Amino acid sequence: MKIEKKDIYKALETISVPGEGQNMVESGAVKNVVVFGEEVVVDITIDNPSLQAKKKIEVSILQAIHKEVYQKAQVKVNLKVEAPTTADNKNLIKGKPIPGIDNIIAVASGKGGVGKSTVTANLAVSLAKMGFSVGLLDADIYGPSATIMFDVVNERPLSVNVDGKSKMKPVESYGVKVLSIGFFTQPDQAVVWRGPMAAKALNQMIFDAAWGKLDFLIVDLPPGTGDIHLSIMQSLPLTGAVVVSTPQNVALADARKGVAMFQQDSIQVPVLGIVENMAYFSPPELPENKYYIFGQHGARNLAEDLDIPFLGELPLVQSIREAGDVGRPAAMQEGTPTETAFTEITKRVVEETVRRNDNLPPTQAIKITTMAGCSAVKK
Numbered sequence: 001m002k003i004e005k006k007d008i009y010k011a012l013e014t015i016s017v018p019g020e021g022q023n024m025v026e027s028g029a030v031k032n033v034v035v036f037g038e039e040v041v042v043d044i045t046i047d048n049p050s051l052q053a054k055k056k057i058e059v060s061i062l063q064a065i066h067k068e069v070y071q072k073a074q075v076k077v078n079l080k081v082e083a084p085t086t087a088d089n090k091n092l093i094k095g096k097p098i099p100g101i102d103n104i105i106a107v108a109s110g111k112g113g114v115g116k117s118t119v120t121a122n123l124a125v126s127l128a129k130m131g132f133s134v135g136l137l138d139a140d141i142y143g144p145s146a147t148i149m150f151d152v153v154n155e156r157p158l159s160v161n162v163d164g165k166s167k168m169k170p171v172e173s174y175g176v177k178v179l180s181i182g183f184f185t186q187p188d189q190a191v192v193w194r195g196p197m198a199a200k201a202l203n204q205m206i207f208d209a210a211w212g213k214l215d216f217l218i219v220d221l222p223p224g225t226g227d228i229h230l231s232i233m234q235s236l237p238l239t240g241a242v243v244v245s246t247p248q249n250v251a252l253a254d255a256r257k258g259v260a261m262f263q264q265d266s267i268q269v270p271v272l273g274i275v276e277n278m279a280y281f282s283p284p285e286l287p288e289n290k291y292y293i294f295g296q297h298g299a300r301n302l303a304e305d306l307d308i309p310f311l312g313e314l315p316l317v318q319s320i321r322e323a324g325d326v327g328r329p330a331a332m333q334e335g336t337p338t339e340t341a342f343t344e345i346t347k348r349v350v351e352e353t354v355r356r357n358d359n360l361p362p363t364q365a366i367k368i369t370t371m372a373g374c375s376a377v378k379k
């Protein structure tokens with residue numbers, strides 16, 4: 001069978017580019033097509049560096065050529081990622097950089113109670129176990145829980161002198177430096193913060209705190225997508241965001257809003273991915289049985305739909321809840337499937353952070369992937 005180049009272009013025209021209303025050829029993504037007998041080489045340039053996006057494009061090209069041109073064609077896709085270099089480069093970190101803090105990652109959820117704080121605490125502990133220096137900022141002004149989850153309810157940050165200035169010293173627990181709105185409010189006190197007040201308190205906990213050198217500062221945001229989030233995020237130099245959702249439809253609808261919030265023009269914080277929490281329940285006496293109480297694969301499908309990475313799933317496990325309540329995050333339970341699940345998700349977060357940090361010097365990228373035990377990510 002003789003393969004014609006023009007037929008390959010026709011096949012590629014059947015692939016649409018998400019969000020652009022154009023096909024792959026019209027958008028200029030297809031740079032070149034070469035045909036050698038039954039071998040077809042397609043050169044493509046895209047601006048989305050996520051692994052999912054790359055995989056999706058490769059698969060679409062393969063399928064289109066096999067379907068429209070020749071089923072046995074040997075297709076090779078050369079993919080090049082070119083981030084836009086204009087002023088609105090999405091990789092640019094907004095806001096004042098904080099000296100000594102390499103990556104600030106916000107953890108958000110649209111809906112409340114989906115396990116955002118649980119994921120934040122365990123992500124922080126897992127990173128610390130991997131050897132990173134980690135801080136956790138509990139910015140959940142409606143229901144701060146880090147003090148309970150890290151068993152530091154009765155502690156208070158001390159004041160220390162750094163270069164002649166007095167600064168707040170985070171409280172350290174399980175290798176994580178913790179600051180929480182909860183240190184400054186009474187447990188039974190209803191907290192009514194207006195956006196600017198909340199942003200000011202948080203700014204103090206970030207800029208007037210003695211965090212020292214951190215590889216990661218993880219920020220537990222309040223649930224929802226309101227004004228408070230906007231003021232917090234516009235003042236913080238965020239590296240990226242992780243969105244937590246259960247597979248349930250009402251939670252997914254809110255998670256979608258959460259992703260849209262990060263992606264809107266005035267914010268433009270890259271979404272590192274979605275974590276599916278409470279993905280299923282397995283009774284301890286029947287560990288092979290999985291019950292999809294909140295629905296199956298909802299967050300995984302949402303990630304695919306929105307073309308953002310899926311970072312992994314966590315089952316509904318009684319010990320995760322208990323660990324949170326007693327103040328010893330479940331990721332500390334060595335040798336358990338729960339520890340493994342948190343480790344895997346944490347590695348994915350590190351991988352996506354490295355991938356996102358196009359501006360990160362390569363040595364730094366290798367350092368952080370090696371510490372997380374991930375394969376080095378090519379820059």
Ligand SMILES: Nc1ncnc2c1ncn2[C@@H]1O[C@H](COP(=O)(O)OP(=O)(O)OP(=O)(O)O)[C@@H](O)[C@H]1O
Pocket residue numbers: 109111112113114115116117118119140143145222223277278314315316317318319320321322324325
């Ligand atoms: N995978 C899980 N298995 C069992 N229990 C869980 C799991 N994830 C979270 N929980 C429990 O669910 C409850 C809500 O979790 P968490 O406080 O982390 O949610 P949140 O989204 O941060 O809530 P908020 O809206 O108050 O900020 C907690 O009691 C927590 O221990």
